[in-house]
Amino acid sequence: MAEPGQVLELEVGSVAHGGIFVARYDGRVVFVTDTLPGERVRARLTETKHDRFWRADTIEVLDAAPERQAHVWDAASIDRDPAERAGGAEFGHIALERQRALKSQVLGESLARMGGVERDVAVEAVPTIDAPDDQTGTGWRTRVRLQVDADGRPGPYAARSHHVVDIDDLPLATERVREAAPLRSRFAGAAHVDVIAPSAGEAIVLVAESDRRGRPLPYERGTVSESVAGRTFSLERGGFWQVHSGAAETLYRAVQDAIDPALFDPRAANLDLYGGVGLLAAAVGDRFGDTVRITTVESDPLATDHAAQNLSEWIGARAVTARVDRYVRELQAAGNHSERARTRSATVVLDPPRSGAGREVIDALAALAPRQLVYVACDPVALARDVGFLRAHGYELADIRAFDLFPNTHHVEAVARLVDTR
Ligand SMILES: C[S@@+](CC[C@H](N)C(=O)[O-])C[C@H]1O[C@@H](n2cnc3c(N)ncnc32)[C@H](O)[C@@H]1O
Secondary structure (H helix, E strand, O other): OOOOOOEEEEEEEEEEOOOEEEEEEOOEEEEEEOOOOOOEEEEEEEEOOOOOEEEEEEEEEEEOOOOEOOOOOHHHOOOOOHHHOEOOOOOOOEOHHHHHHHHHHHHHHHHHHHHOOOOOOOEEOOOOOOOOOOOOOOOOEOEEEEEEOOOOOEEOEEOOOOOEOOOOOOOOEOHHHHHHOOOOOOOOOEEEEEEEOOOEOOOEEEEEEEOOOOOEOOOOOOEEEEEEOOEEEEEEOOOOOOOEOOHHHHHHHHHHHHOOHHHOOOOOOEEEEOOOOOHHHHHHHHHHOOOOOEEEEEOOHHHHHHHHHHOOOOOOEEEEEOOHHHHHHHHHHOOOHHHHHHHHOOEEEEOOOOOOOHHHHHHHHHHHOOOEEEEEEOOHHHHHHHHHHHHHOOEEEEEEEEEOOOOOOOOOEEEEEEEEOO
16 A cells, blocks of 8 residues: 555656646546656655545656756756745746647646637746746745744745745746845734735735734735826735736636627626726727726635725716625525616626635526626636536637636636627
């Protein structure tokens, strides 16, 4: 019986979701990190409790794939013991073009398997603001969270662990974040430290103190500003904002381009679900003019306050604090004949967290029957699952694009448009 710690020699096959690769050993699947299809590696088992699969970390490459490169971040490379390898750059040993091809493959396979649609979706490069010609996929993170260990030392967690590792640089971060990151300081008793470089103003360092049970206390209120397409958005210092320096503008434009103007009705009950501070509602407003009617729905009341301010020039814009599941259920239950008609002619933008919208929200949305949905997704599997749910209700995937908003990680962002074909 294999035990964690045992070292195996493995031939690595295809990529799987989650930044891992599939090998086989003795008829069993082994999910291996830090490798590539076509490689032969020595890997140390980390998990053997499941009957059908084990997990392992690469510790030595015996035959390298041609697309292997020196890791962009020394602290995350296989030269370190897996327990001390920084997490968050699990594709950094792979040439950038190959990373994008692998992400495209995972997206295509997820859509086929769970969404029931065959699509070949290229993953588009997104230039960073500081170095638009960069070919290394570094220098893009405008926000970094450093965890704090028992001695007060800040650093990232090792992959799949809550062990804080020692680092002396943050190559995926923008220059301003790298300069501001207090990697040599100590934060005794703190839960984590956020380093943020908004597009306007100074980089800031926020220290989240812990409560008596070790949980992070919220930050004191404070506003930062971000500029997108000549527009300024205010948001809470510790609040959600897209992480890549080019992400907000990329998604703003991608949402504008995705909407079919022939299906767009400015007077309909248009929605921006999981709306944050109103970035995508503003994209819709900027494309279709100042008479647009649109409601952003967001669970964080501080973000909603900012959304109301950010969208104040559109008299038809509203910012509502609510959970999306409740909001769409209530819309379904309430509403007179003309309100229902305004929902049926609506365009709905939705940008859920990594877990996706899920069955309950999709069922309620489909019952409201909006004409078109623009789904912004940061997880291909959750997107594919929700596309499958929507297709079962009679929606079809009309277009989909994907963007490399997280270079040197396995993450990929997609913007899909679905239309009601019932
Ligand atoms: C991926 S972010 C998108 C924000 C915004 N669209 C943007 O691009 O800046 C997801 C947002 O959904 C919010 N959220 C998470 N779960 C939610 C829920 N069940 N109902 C409403 N909002 C939720 C989060 O607070 C976060 O602001």
